[in-house]
Amino acid sequence: MKETKKIPYKIYLEESEMPKKWYNVRADMKNKPAPLLNPGTLEPMTFEELRGVFCDELVRQELDDTTPYFDIPQEIQDFYKMYRPSPLVRAYCLEESLQTPAKIYYKFEGNNTSGSHKLNSAIAQAYYAKKQGLKGVTTETGAGQWGTALSMACAYLGLDCQVYMVKCSYEQKPFRREVMRTYGANVTPSPSDTTNVGRKILSEHPGTSGSLGCAISEAVEAAVSQDGYRYVLGSVLSQVLLHQSVIGLETKAALDKYGITPDVIIGCAGGGSNLGGLISPFMGEKLRGEKDYQIIAVEPASCPSLTRGRYAYDFCDTGMVCPLAKMYTLGSGFIPSPNHAGGLRYHGMSSVLSQLYDDKLMEAISIEQTAVFGAATKFARIEGILPAPESSHAIKAAMDEAIKCKETGEEKTIVFGLTGTGYFDMMAYEKFNNGEMTDYIPSDEDLAKGFAGLPEV
Numbered sequence: 440m441k442e443t444k445k446i447p448y449k450i451y452l453e454e455s456e457m458p459k460k461w462y463n464v465r466a467d468m469k470n471k472p473a474p475l476l477n478p479g480t481l482e483p484m485t486f487e488e489l490r491g492v493f494c495d496e497l498v499r500q501e502l503d504d505t506t507p508y509f510d511i512p513q514e515i516q517d518f519y520k521m522y523r524p525s526p527l528v529r530a531y532c533l534e535e536s537l538q539t540p541a542k543i544y545y546k547f548e549g550n551n552t553s554g555s556h557k558l559n560s561a562i563a564q565a566y567y568a569k570k571q572g573l574k575g576v577t578t579e580t581g582a583g584q585w586g587t588a589l590s591m592a593c594a595y596l597g598l599d600c601q602v603y604m605v606k607c608s609y610e611q612k613p614f615r616r617e618v619m620r621t622y623g624a625n626v627t628p629s630p631s632d633t634t635n636v637g638r639k640i641l642s643e644h645p646g647t648s649g650s651l652g653c654a655i656s657e658a659v660e661a662a663v664s665q666d667g668y669r670y671v672l673g674s675v676l677s678q679v680l681l682h683q684s685v686i687g688l689e690t691k692a693a694l695d696k697y698g699i700t701p702d703v704i705i706g707c708a709g710g711g712s713n714l715g716g717l718i719s720p721f722m723g724e725k726l727r728g729e730k731d732y733q734i735i736a737v738e739p740a741s742c743p744s745l746t747r748g749r750y751a752y753d754f755c756d757t758g759m760v761c762p763l764a765k766m767y768t769l770g771s772g773f774i775p776s777p778n779h780a781g782g783l784r785y786h787g788m789s790s791v792l793s794q795l796y797d798d799k800l801m802e803a804i805s806i807e808q809t810a811v812f813g814a815a816t817k818f819a820r821i822e823g824i825l826p827a828p829e830s831s832h833a834i835k836a837a838m839d840e841a842i843k844c845k846e847t848g849e850e851k852t853i854v855f856g857l858t859g860t861g862y863f864d865m866m867a868y869e870k871f872n873n874g875e876m877t878d879y880i881p882s883d884e885d886l887a888k889g890f891a892g893l894p895e896v
């Protein structure tokens with residue numbers, strides 16, 4: 440053992456130390472994220488336009504770039520207490536195995552039935568829908584964690600929940616689907632013939648395995664065509680990052696308890712919600728000039744929106760029914776290879792993170808999936824937790840940083856987000872264990888096809 444373990448393996452907060460407010464990092468950004476645009480007029484979306492799709496309170500949160508803190512309603516705080524605070528774990532075993540002088544911590548969000556951080560925003564969005572007197576909500580889900588989280592939140596609050604699940608996940612993860620149905624959700628594989636946009640996508644791309652962008656289009660259409668329904672989204676939007684700030688606020692409170700200041704903060708990035716939430720309070724300090732941190736977004740080499748995308752206005756969905764968002768994007772028509780396991784398959788990135796990245800306040804790297812699963816397997820054997828493939832992108836990057844420290848002798852403190860567990864990803868693990876997993880990196884020509892579809896703004 441390289442040091443006396445003054446820091447416990449798991450740092451928990453008392454209930455009384457849990458955050459009572461979410462932190463809105465946009466309030467401290469000098470360059471605000473660009474507004475959502477109406478695709479018809481190219482003018483910023485107004486409250487009135489957005490409230491046809493989203494719940495009123497969530498639209499207010501979405502449009503608010505200036506209020507730094509939002510009270511977490513007591514009912515949501517109470518729900519959080521059922522599975523939060525989540526532990527901040529000191530990865531002593533991993534450090535020892537890597538023989539690194541680095542100190543590694545991970546914030547583990549997988550300790551709830553949905554198996555990921557998604558529940559933090561699902562309960563908030565379902566709560567505001569219920570409070571508005573709605574009958575139900577519609578949504579998309581990729582790997583299935585968001586759909587599961589929303590199903591749990593809706594079951595708790597007595598709301599109807601309709602989930603459009605990306606077809607390849609629907610087929611690869613039947614048990615994930617059944618968990619959602621057990622919580623009372625109605626699950627449809629996307630693209631489907633239940634919506635106009637689904638039928639159009641099916642006729643243009645017969646046999647498609649679907650994408651998050653397609654499923655979003657279907658879920659939005661389902662919401663606006665039924666009375667008493669609104670659409671909810673599990674990532675990308677600024678309101679989701681706001682709710683997920685609970686991850687970063689808890690992490691910071693736990694570190695502060697022991698006087699620990701991280702040097703490097705790492706998170707996987709699909710649409711950006713866990714990373715945005717984890718880094719928010721730290722980024723706030725960085726933006727206010729109080730402290731500096733190295734912040735790294737990790738994305739899959741097969742869907743590299745930050746590292747190889749364009750910073751441009753784009754549709755959030757394949758069917759082009761949603762507002763335009765300015766973000767790092769591969770184009771809303773980009774469909775990642777079905778070879779790629781798990782989430783992180785979204786073509787764009789949160790506007791907040793895109794702006795922070797463009798302002799060089801954070802870095803991004805991409806990693807191939809066999810390397811990610813190699814790290815996942817090692818982590819499972821050493822730290823005991825079977826990680827989600829998405830989270831394993833952050834594990835791999837954290838291990839690489841720790842190995843660099845071994846070479847340089849630096850005793851950096853590394854914090855990464857362990858967003859979830861991988862029990863429903865065993866088909867991907869099976870492929871990896873059988874040596875059948877391959878890497879897919881899109882060529883520049885592949886990406887050019889996606890960029891060609893970017894709207895002119």
Ligand SMILES: Cc1ncc(COP(=O)(O)O)c(C=O)c1O
Nearest residue numbers: 674709710711712713782858859
């Ligand atoms: C476990 C897990 N981690 C990370 C992500 C990526 O999403 P985001 O970038 O919004 O955190 C997902 C998305 O499905 C997920 O299920």
